[in-house]
Amino acid sequence: xxxxxxxxVSVKLPVHIQEGQHPGVVETFVGWGRxxxxxxxxxxxxxxxxxxxxxxPLAKFADQPVTLExxxxxxxxxxxxxxxxxxxxxxAIDDVLELHxxxxxxxxxxxxxxxxxxxxxxxxxxxxxxxxxxxxxxxHKWGMTVDLSLCTGCNACVVACSAExxxxxxxxxxxxxxxxxxxxxVDRYYQSENGDQLDVEAVHQPVxxxxxxxxxxxxxxxxxxxxxxxxxxxxxxxxxxxxxxxxSNNCPYKVRxxxxxxxxxxxxxxxxxxxxxxxxxxxxxxxxxxxSQEELSKAPLALMLNPEITVRSRGVMEKCNFCVGRTRxxxxxxxxxxxxxxxxxxxxACAQTCPTNAIVFxxxxxxxxxVSKISTAVHxxxxxxxxxxxxxxxxxxxxxxxxxxxxDERKGL
Amino acid sequence: MNNDGLPPLTAKQITDDIVRxxxxxxxLAWFGALAGAGSLAGLLFLAVALYCIEGYGVFGNNxxxxxGNDITTYIFWIGIAVAGTLVSAILFLFRQSWRTAVNRxxxxxxxxxxxxxxxxxxxxxxxxxxxxxxxxxxxxxLLWPNLKSPIVWDVFAITGYATTSIIFWYLGLIPDxxxxxxxxxxxxQRMLYSVLAMGWRGGAQDWHHYERAYSQxxxxxTPLVLGMHSTIAVLCAVGKVPGWHATIxxxxxxxxxxxxxxxxxxxxxxxMRSMLNLQRYxxxxxxxxxxxxxxxxxxxxxxxxxxxxxxxxYSENGYERHQFLFRMSGEFAxxxxxxxxxxxxxxxxxWFKSVRRNxxxxxxxxxxxxxxxxxxxxxxxxxxxxxxxxPSAWGVYYFxxxxxxxxIGSFGIFFTLFLQFIKVAPVVSIxxxxxxxxxxxxxxxxxxx
Numbered sequence: 001x002x003x004x005x006x007x008x009v010s011v012k013l014p015v016h017i018q019e020g021q022h023p024g025v026v027e028t029f030v031g032w033g034r035x036x037x038x039x040x041x042x043x044x045x046x047x048x049x050x051x052x053x054x055x056x057p058l059a060k061f062a063d064q065p066v067t068l069e070x071x072x073x074x075x076x077x078x079x080x081x082x083x084x085x086x087x088x089x090x091x092a093i094d095d096v097l098e099l100h101x102x103x104x105x106x107x108x109x110x111x112x113x114x115x116x117x118x119x120x121x122x123x124x125x126x127x128x129x130x131x132x133x134x135x136x137x138x139x140h141k142w143g144m145t146v147d148l149s150l151c152t153g154c155n156a157c158v159v160a161c162s163a164e165x166x167x168x169x170x171x172x173x174x175x176x177x178x179x180x181x182x183x184x185x186v187d188r189y190y191q192s193e194n195g196d197q198l199d200v201e202a203v204h205q206p207v208x209x210x211x212x213x214x215x216x217x218x219x220x221x222x223x224x225x226x227x228x229x230x231x232x233x234x235x236x237x238x239x240x241x242x243x244x245x246x247x248s249n250n251c252p253y254k255v256r257x258x259x260x261x262x263x264x265x266x267x268x269x270x271x272x273x274x275x276x277x278x279x280x281x282x283x284x285x286x287x288x289x290x291x292s293q294e295e296l297s298k299a300p301l302a303l304m305l306n307p308e309i310t311v312r313s314r315g316v317m318e319k320c321n322f323c324v325g326r327t328r329x330x331x332x333x334x335x336x337x338x339x340x341x342x343x344x345x346x347x348x349a350c351a352q353t354c355p356t357n358a359i360v361f362x363x364x365x366x367x368x369x370x371v372s373k374i375s376t377a378v379h380x381x382x383x384x385x386x387x388x389x390x391x392x393x394x395x396x397x398x399x400x401x402x403x404x405x406x407x408d409e410r411k412g413l
Numbered sequence: 414m415n416n417d418g419l420p421p422l423t424a425k426q427i428t429d430d431i432v433r434x435x436x437x438x439x440x441l442a443w444f445g446a447l448a449g450a451g452s453l454a455g456l457l458f459l460a461v462a463l464y465c466i467e468g469y470g471v472f473g474n475n476x477x478x479x480x481g482n483d484i485t486t487y488i489f490w491i492g493i494a495v496a497g498t499l500v501s502a503i504l505f506l507f508r509q510s511w512r513t514a515v516n517r518x519x520x521x522x523x524x525x526x527x528x529x530x531x532x533x534x535x536x537x538x539x540x541x542x543x544x545x546x547x548x549x550x551x552x553x554x555l556l557w558p559n560l561k562s563p564i565v566w567d568v569f570a571i572t573g574y575a576t577t578s579i580i581f582w583y584l585g586l587i588p589d590x591x592x593x594x595x596x597x598x599x600x601x602q603r604m605l606y607s608v609l610a611m612g613w614r615g616g617a618q619d620w621h622h623y624e625r626a627y628s629q630x631x632x633x634x635t636p637l638v639l640g641m642h643s644t645i646a647v648l649c650a651v652g653k654v655p656g657w658h659a660t661i662x663x664x665x666x667x668x669x670x671x672x673x674x675x676x677x678x679x680x681x682x683x684x685m686r687s688m689l690n691l692q693r694y695x696x697x698x699x700x701x702x703x704x705x706x707x708x709x710x711x712x713x714x715x716x717x718x719x720x721x722x723x724x725x726x727y728s729e730n731g732y733e734r735h736q737f738l739f740r741m742s743g744e745f746a747x748x749x750x751x752x753x754x755x756x757x758x759x760x761x762x763x764w765f766k767s768v769r770r771n772x773x774x775x776x777x778x779x780x781x782x783x784x785x786x787x788x789x790x791x792x793x794x795x796x797x798x799x800x801x802x803x804p805s806a807w808g809v810y811y812f813x814x815x816x817x818x819x820x821i822g823s824f825g826i827f828f829t830l831f832l833q834f835i836k837v838a839p840v841v842s843i844x845x846x847x848x849x850x851x852x853x854x855x856x857x858x859x860x861x862x
Binding site: 014081082083084085086087088089174177178179180185187188189205207216220221222223240241242243244245246248249250252253255256257258259260261262295314315316317387388397405 | 456467468469470472475476477478479480536537538539540543544546547556557559560561562563564565568609651652653654695731732735798801803804805807808809
């Protein structure tokens with residue numbers, strides 16, 4: 001925590017050092033804190049009580065020197081992503097446009113992807129699995145492409161996903177414990193030569209469930225609560241889930257989310273502190289009394305829920321399912337009308353919302369669909385598929401940077 | 414055996430010595446220990462009750478560390494259970510007659526530990542009230558467990574092993590229960606032990622059946638215990654997590670389990686023999702032999718530790734390599750180095766005869782081995798998932814108060830049951846011990862049918 005002073009007014013704020021930011025720049029956001037005057041009953045409790053800090057008073061002073069002072073206090077930030085480097089792994093792949101034109105996709109990635117496309121058991125996308133076959137999808141085969149060049153990391157997809165799928169908001173304490181519930185996330189990795197912390201390039205990578213055809217989670221679930229359906233979606237059967245959490249351990253993408261508490265109870269975030277004993281006592285006291293002030297204050301929030309989607313109870317796993325509610329709906333429509341839907345008639349919440357159309361969703365069995373065309377792009381790759389043979393249904397397109405290649409990058413060609 | 418200047422053992426003397434704790438009021442220390450252990454055991458049940466009310470979030474687990482104390486302590490207790498069967502079945506098959514002094518107590522350790530271990534998978538689930546879905550049972554929804562899942566294999570392995578070890582343990586107790594029954598003066602005691610002895614009369618026919626059954630159970634238990642712990646190992650090895658996905662895991666876990674289990678056995682036997690005045694039966698010679706096996710398995714474990722690093726390095730797999738670097742130098746490196754100190758460095762002292770025969774030193778080393786083996790499981794289970802494939806999803810794990818309650822509570826249950834066992838049952842197999850001690854001059858092995 002530092003004391004930030006501008007023009008005689010000072011506030012205490014925690015610091016989050018970002019790579020690539022100029023050492024002389026301090027950035028704060030306005031509009032987050034509430035003080036006594038505007039928050040009424042909530043009052044200004046200071047950051048240790050979670051109502052943040054109002055930085056508007058600082059905004060009144062332009063052209064004033066900014067000073068930072070160590071306070072010696074510490075504050076644990078609730079960050080969703082703790083590690084910002086790829087550690088040399090091929091995760092969010094990028095390339096320089098100039099080099100990409102000479103050798104599309106980069107040699108290594110290209111061979112990896114071609115091997116996937118060709119398949120050693122003679123089927124597209126089908127390298128030999130332990131069982132020698134792959135799933136057959138006669139109807140639809142839902143797929144997705146994510147173009148990292150187009151992704152700006154705005155997180156609109158995450159918000160859309162949460163709204164569509166009734167994803168609980170768990171609050172700061174739970175996020176600190178690493179229990180964020182978002183079904184998809186936008187990973188941000190910094191890259192630089194020799195680990196330089198100032199001259200960095202960022203790459204954003206939306207990660208949702210990859211709907212692996214050879215899913216590591218499915219094979220380890222003892223209750224068969226997570227299974228593949230006949231349209232290529234990896235679905236969660238919530239009421240069959242016991243909650244062993246083996247699936248999440250085994251998921252290389254770590255996209256599975258566990259309901260550690262009855263999160264649906266506090267949809268607007270927990271009111272009390274995250275101390276379990278405190279909450280147990282409180283819940284026991286309010287058990288069965290829905291007229292309590294607290295319950296009433298939450299009642300309208302239930303109307304916020306999407307009625308098409310199950311609200312999950314505690315003790316079960318949940319995750320992205322390619323908006324299975326929407327794809328099932330289109331299937332019913334197809335059944336009624338007897339015609340196949342047109343590409344674009346159904347899309348996932350994230351793809352629908354993406355302002356740059358970085359995410360495209362559709363039917364891979366329809367050769368004419370946008371997703372089918374994009375997924376065969378030469379710079380497309382499947383996340384961790386080369387390493388683990390998971391055969392994801394999501395294809396990432398490597399980020400192409402429109403800048404001159406450095407000498408080292410040229411050499412690496 | 415008879416080098417302590419005491420008169421030679423007679424059959425009556427042996428029986429007297431071993432059943433004495435059952436008929437005499439236990440020492441005050443016993444009550445104290447029982448009260449302490451019982452209250453600790455209560456912590457576990459309290460934690461479980463509260464988490465059933467509130468949710469699994471009361472524990473420290475998170476994404477990505479879905480398994481923390483729960484599975485670590487689970488594997489720890491299973492490991493303890495393995496050593497008892499080593500002594501009671503494997504050493505029996507190898508005709509190691511010295512095992513008679515300790516086989517009953519280590520077997521009891523097995524039976525108690527396997528039941529505690531079995532508790533953990535049940536309470537670690539998000540919805541423990543539907544745990545029975547792990548069992549294949551006919552139902553009108555035609556639902557079946559996923560036989561591809563190592564968790565289901567574990568369920569079979571543990572239930573099978575628990576059943577067999579309980580029967581094996583009880584079978585050995587029958588003649589001894591009969592001995593206690595015959596000596597009981599109190600009506601209630603006589604009734605209790607009559608039921609427990611199942612009508613044992615000690616005739617030739619009885620002994621004939623007994624010996625055959627005992628030998629058969631030893632033959633069943635031996636592959637079962639090795640297979641059981643290999644199955645637990647597969648729970649990790651089948652996973653795609655770097656640090657789990659290794660073919661060495663089955664022998665690794667089995668040797669580690671025997672190593673850690675003998676550590677626990679020594680921790681129990683050393684205080685127990687003085688508490689119950691059994692120094693003449695559970696001799697220093699016997700303890701020294703256990704220490705030797707512990708050293709041997711410790712060396713196996715050391716070999717695997719080194720081998721794991723070698724295969725991570727040799728595989729050129731960046732994920733594996735990173736995982737092992739993280740173990741050695743990451744935030745939780747102290748767990749790793751504690752494990753190495755306790756499991757690799759300290760047991761080397763057992764090369765010295767003077768250390769092996771010094772019960773204080775042996776106790777300390779055995780205790781260290783227990784600590785080290787718990788951390789070994791923690792390093793494998795929890796550290797591996799902290800940093801797996803995608804760096805964006807890396808996380809850490811810390812114990813909460815509830816984790817401590819469950820962890821300490823499991824020891825509470827263990828000691829509560831063990832203390833009760835030493836009060837109600839003969840802690841050394843009287844029948845076998847007589848056969849070994851009294852027939853020794855003829856140079857015959859007592860266990861031949």
